[in-house]
Amino acid sequence: MTSPSRITRAILLALLLAILPSTIALALQVTGLKNPAGFIVDPATGHYFISNENGGPNERDNNGFITRLDENGKIVKLKFIEGGTGGVTLHAPKGLAILDKTLFVSDIDKVRRFDLATGRPLGEVDLSAFKVDFLTGLAADGAGLLYVADTGADTILKVDTRRGAKPAVFVKDAALAGPHGLAVNPATGALVAVSWNEGKILEIARDGSIKVLFANSFFNARFGNLAGVDFDAFGNMYVSDFSQGKVLRIDPDLRIQTIAEFLTTPASLAIDRKNHLILIPYLSGNAAEMNGLGRERKK
Numbered sequence: 001m002t003s004p005s006r007i008t009r010a011i012l013l014a015l016l017l018a019i020l021p022s023t024i025a026l027a028l029q030v031t032g033l034k035n036p037a038g039f040i041v042d043p044a045t046g047h048y049f050i051s052n053e054n055g056g057p058n059e060r061d062n063n064g065f066i067t068r069l070d071e072n073g074k075i076v077k078l079k080f081i082e083g084g085t086g087g088v089t090l091h092a093p094k095g096l097a098i099l100d101k102t103l104f105v106s107d108i109d110k111v112r113r114f115d116l117a118t119g120r121p122l123g124e125v126d127l128s129a130f131k132v133d134f135l136t137g138l139a140a141d142g143a144g145l146l147y148v149a150d151t152g153a154d155t156i157l158k159v160d161t162r163r164g165a166k167p168a169v170f171v172k173d174a175a176l177a178g179p180h181g182l183a184v185n186p187a188t189g190a191l192v193a194v195s196w197n198e199g200k201i202l203e204i205a206r207d208g209s210i211k212v213l214f215a216n217s218f219f220n221a222r223f224g225n226l227a228g229v230d231f232d233a234f235g236n237m238y239v240s241d242f243s244q245g246k247v248l249r250i251d252p253d254l255r256i257q258t259i260a261e262f263l264t265t266p267a268s269l270a271i272d273r274k275n276h277l278i279l280i281p282y283l284s285g286n287a288a289e290m291n292g293l294g295r296e297r298k299k
Contacts, residue, residue, distance in 0.1 A: 199223030228269030
C-alpha cells in the first residue's frame with residue numbers, strides 16, 4: 001500500500017491536472033503493486049497491463065509478475081502472469097508491447113512472449129546473437145515491428161515479428177546515452193527514444209539516423225533520468241522524468257510544458273489514445289495512476 005504522504009501527493013497531482021488547460025479531472029490510483037515499471041493498454045479490449053519487478057531491477061529471483069486491469073482500471077487479477085508458476089519465468093519485467101494478441105515483456109536480458117488473453121507463456125524472442133546488457137523499453141509500430149531498448153549497451157534492436165526474421169541492430173551509438181523509453185510517432189512512423197544517462201530526447205529515422213530533439217546543456221540541465229515516452233491522438237509527446245519526478249508535454253511544434261511534478265519515481269509512461277488517458281507506474285511507490293488528458297488538438 002502507498003503511504004499517506006504519497007496518497008496526498010497523488011491527490012495534489014489530480015487537482016493540479018484538473019486545473020491545467022487541456023486536462024480533465026480524472027485520477028484513478030492502482031495500489032497493491034510491487035515495484036511497477038511498465039503500463040500499457042490493449043486497444044482491442046481496453047484492458048490494461050502493468051509489469052511488476054517485485055524486487056531489484058537486476059534480480060533473477062523469478063518472482064516478477066504482470067497485473068491485469070479491466071477497461072475501468074479495476075484489478076482483474078493482480079498476478080495475471082507470475083514468475084515461478086505455470087511454467088513462467090519472469091524475474092524483473094519492465095517494458096511492455098502488444099502485437100497480434102501477444103504481450104511482449106522485457107526482462108533483464110530477455111524479451112518474453114505471452115498470450116494476451118490467457119497469460120500462457122509463448123517462449124522468448126531469440127536474442128542469442130547479441131550481447132545484450134539491460135533491456136528496458138519496448139515499442140511496437142502496429143505493422144509487426146518491435147523495437148527493444150538495451151540501455152546498458154546504447155543499442156536499439158528491431159524485430160520483425162510477422163515475417164519471422166531474425167532480430168537486428170536498428171541503431172547502436174553512444175549518442176543514445178542509455179536509451180530507456182521508446183515510442184513510435186503515429187504521425188510520422190519515426191521512433192523516439194529518451195535517454196536515461198544524459199536526459200536526451202531523440203528521434204530516430206527509419207534508416208537509423210539520429211536527430212536530437214532536446215538535450216541538456218552546460219548551463220541548462222533541465223532533464224534528469226528520462227524513463228518513458230508516448231504520443232497522444234493529437235500528436236503531443238509525453239515524457240516521464242524519473243529522477244526529477246516530472247511529466248512533460250511536448251506539442252508538435254516542440255513547445256515543452258511541465259504538466260505534473262513532485263511525482264514519486266515515474267518509471268515509464270504510456271498513453272491510452274482512445275480514452276485520452278496517461279498511464280504512469282510509480283516504481284518505489286508500489287502504485288500506478290491513470291489520469292485524464294484533454295482533447296485539445298494541435299494549433
